[in-house]
Amino acid sequence: MLHANAALTPRQRLRLAQLVVEDDWPKIRAAEFFGVAWKTADRWAERYRILGKAGMVDRSSRPHSSPARTDPVTTKRIVSLRLRKRWGAVRLAAETGVAASTAGAVLRRCGINRLSRLERRGRDVVRYEHASPGDLLHADVKKLGNIPAGGGWRFLGREQGKANRIADGGRARSRNHGPLMRHGFIHVVLDDHSRLAYAEIHDDELGVTATAVLRRAVAWFADRGVTARRVLTDNGGCYRSRNGTAACGELGITPKRTRPYRPQTNGKVERFNRTMTSEWAFVEMFTSEAARRAAFPAWLHTYNHHRPHTGIGGHPPISRLTNLSGQYT
Incomplete structure (x- = not known):
């Protein structure tokens, strides 16, 4: 070369x-x-x-033969388990009796060492979108650990983050104990057509809380000319509660449920949760949970009014609500 x-x-x-x-x-x-x-x-x-x-011209440095190369049967088994189970090199090595480095080399040679390369492999992407705002709302709850005073481990490292958590009233991680500390629950209601989002942060995910958020979300969308007709949720207890069912009946909304263990059905709100965590929750170092929550309304406004959304042609979600005054402010 x-x-x-x-x-x-x-x-x-x-x-x-x-x-x-x-x-x-x-x-x-x-x-x-x-x-x-x-x-x-x-x-x-x-x-x-x-x-x-x-x-x-230069010749390839590849040897004419590789007697120590993994045999075809083992290679085929590693590839098959990777495609079916999504296992990593260590788990594949334990299952097939080879070294972890060998399993990793097989994955790299076959071009499947990254899970992103396995997504929808050889299949067409099926997308759907309801024709009008309000035809379908997606609702979900995103759970995030609260940030201790002084900052969390993502920016300060495990040792300092653990010390801050303990000093702030949390517990050290243990197999025999429950949660490390309190959590925050972001209740999200997102319109399928426009991707416009309504969200509130609470300290629980009870049915009473989720129902109250849904009522306020429906009123919020109504103020913007959107009439909610159906709402799609997962099978969480807060959505299957009597309060939730009664609220949907009072609001004239048809409740829908996703298939069990199929979060893709509620993919639009799941994608919003991913955007929210990467662009708000973990984008900078917050020294307290109060500081992070205080920054949420500004980010949500930016998402709805200014941030280009690739799913709707690079326009902000608010642009899909026609004849709405002040939608670009």
Whole structure:
């Protein structure tokens, strides 16, 4: 392979070989003329005699045989488990009886070492979108650990984050105990057509709380000219409660449920949760949970009114609510 300081390019190799083979130059003289070793001149001259001009290019450094290479049966089993189970190299190694480095090498050689390369492999992406705002609302709850006073482990490291958590009233991680500390629950209601989002942060995910959020969300959307008709949720207890069912009946909304263990059905709100955590919750170091929550309304406004959304052609969600005054403020 050529490098920055290579003495001979393929063209120079050809000139050297032709001088030796066709013009009968001594190999030592040709080597001195091109500033290379005698063995180098001899190698290119011999290749020219055998292969001609085609022999002047670099050859692959790959060996002709690899007797220690993983056998096809084991390779096939590793690939099959990776595709079906999504296991990593360590788990695959334990299952197939090879070293973890061997399993990792097989995954890299087959181009499946990253899980992102397995998503929708060989299948068309099926997308849907309801025709009008309010035809379907997606509701979900995102659970986040509260930030202790002084900052959390993501920015300060495990040791300092643990110390801050304990000092703030949390507990150290233990197999025999419950949650480390209190959590925050972001209740989200998102419109399928426009991707416009309504969200509130609470300290629980009880049915009473989720129902109250839904009522306020429906009123919030109504103020913007959107009439809610259906709402899609997962099978969480807060959505299956009597309060939730009664509220949907009073609001004239048809409740829908996702298939169990199929979060893709509620994919739009799941994608919003991912955007929310990456662009708000973990985008900067907050020294307290109060500081992070105080920054949430501004981010949510930016998401709804200013942030371009790739799912709707690079426009902000509010732009899909037509004839709404002040929608770009």
